[in-house]
Amino acid sequence: MGKHVTLDDVARAAGVSRATASRSLNNRIGVREDVRRNVQKVAKSLGYRPNQAARTLAGGSSSVIGLVLGSAGPRSYSYEAVIVQEVAKAASESDLGLLLVADALAPSQGVRNLLSDGLVSGVVVSVVATRNQWVNELLAADIPSVLIGQGESESPIRTVEVENLESSAEVVGHLLDTGCRRVGTITGPLNRYDAAMRYRGYRLAHERRSLEVDDSLVFEGDFDRDRAYELAAPLLDQNPDGVFGANDQSALAVYRRAIERGLVVPDQLSVAGFDGSFADAYVSPRITSMVQPFREIARGAVGALIEVMGGSNDVSSQYIDPDIFFGDTTR
Amino acid sequence: MGKHVTLDDVARAAGVSRATASRSLNNRIGVREDVRRNVQKVAKSLGYRPNQAARTLAGGSSSVIGLVLGSAGPRSYSYEAVIVQEVAKAASESDLGLLLVADALAPSQGVRNLLSDGLVSGVVVSVVATRNQWVNELLAADIPSVLIGQGESESPIRTVEVENLESSAEVVGHLLDTGCRRVGTITGPLNRYDAAMRYRGYRLAHERRSLEVDDSLVFEGDFDRDRAYELAAPLLDQNPDGVFGANDQSALAVYRRAIERGLVVPDQLSVAGFDGSFADAYVSPRITSMVQPFREIARGAVGALIEVMGGSNDVSSQYIDPDIFFGDTTR
DNA sequence: TGTGGCATTGGAAGCGCTTCCAAGTAACGA
């Protein structure tokens, strides 16, 4: 093994200068075609592999992007597990490395440094809290960033996310249209944009059918399953015949609680969620839900990030439509 | 924002040389205590953040490790989702960045380069196939590596994994001890060490009770759920009263197929698995399983990697004992 | 034949940091 093959070695072996070698390998213009080909051939035969650190240092930008996740990272069967998977894939397709930063709400200093200096030339953020530390820090550090799922017009950051309003209206509408008269909801934290929109969608579905929302059926949760499980008790006390969970975890919690109370789902209670993380043919329940097109979202986010890294100042939000999945928790 | 604060800036502001500044910030010996403190104070007030690329280039090693995953990455609710989560956490605790390389069986050239040169100073590998490309390449490239879950004495690589033999014997023993007489199994790919061990454990449990294994109840799978679902059909045709899936995904598939056939679990058929990825109080079924202590494994792997990066030549395997979880798929 | 212009190329200057090495200094024992 011994020493590393450096660009110098390649240049020497090919009989050109290091500058020319570099240009050849990076497909820069200004190299005669035959020279370029020769250099590339030599590099290959020598097994040359550019040192990424040196390249980053000299070139000013690396080919690694970061993925910042809120909470403790990909809790199994969660929204985040899928995000990780799809973003990793998308990054890889663009020949970008993916630096994963989980548990982002309490980043250790060391890891934060990784993000802020040098190693990473862009970041995809999918954190849970609104207006959080991370976004501000990234903006302050002037490092290219794209948000997944936090569309909030006030922050001047490019965002890719699922369409929340109409899709929530759609799934709630399905509940209403299949006979539910008292549809309750466990919302997400309403200071979050997506949570707020889903709640608006819930109301919108009622309005469109000229139905009143009974506010005693509305409980503000925080997208956390255990919290939703707590809230399910008082909610079920109100005798709803349908529940919309603002995410699948919340819907699942309500389902659980309902079953434990001996309710028959969906005959006595319909349950719908949002995210589509339980549209799994092998486990129960399969929750009726708006399925986020995660692949598309991840690809969109990575693509947008590449643009931003390339200098784009576009800070628009991109909304991607989910598809409804009819599971076995609704009629 | 403007310029980046460099070490030079700090040194100048603190009235020392860059060398001293560097030593101070890295807590190297050979700096007077008051000087060190002053430098650190100045650095902080200037908001100095070392450029990781430069540090890597100059120092020869980075503070990022890679995590190589086989298959398409963290499929939700899978073994891998948990691995990602725990390794990320463990790395973060050691102030290491985590570069995620999913879909490792077909790594794009670019991403592979990331691993092999510079950016990463060590790798944790959790790939599915035995004797795979990755391991060989990493060994050849002489980059510090630790394997999760592929203990195989022939490859001289440090390994951390769950204890497979006795634990499989334990869970299968549970089936046998709760009345099952015909316990079948869907194994993993038997050319893999862990799969082979679990299968041996399955046989061992029988031997210890002086029971014969009916080979027509043994089907070789590949840890994949869909494949297991296919195999479940002929397996169930043999009228087993218990099934051991070599991983939870396989057990789940059998469970599914059994339910679809109208079998009552666990009354007519007990199902047990391995991994503990379905010990979730909210979804069904909760499969009886050997629960891998993922956190411990991840911490162990990262710890081992740190040792290897530090020069250790220890290539031993570390086996960590799982705990049995009694779900509702067994009596 | 002379000259400007263009395409290629090599030299060299860093990117920001670590670390070897030699120089400077203070403290110690004889």
Add this chain to the structure above:
DNA sequence: TCGTTACTTGGAAGCGCTTCCAATGCCACA
């Protein structure tokens, strides 16, 4: 008092790569 040792420090040399800039060679054209 002076030589020694033990610490601290700064200078400087890179780590491997990109890229600016000047130099070269070649062509077309007048």
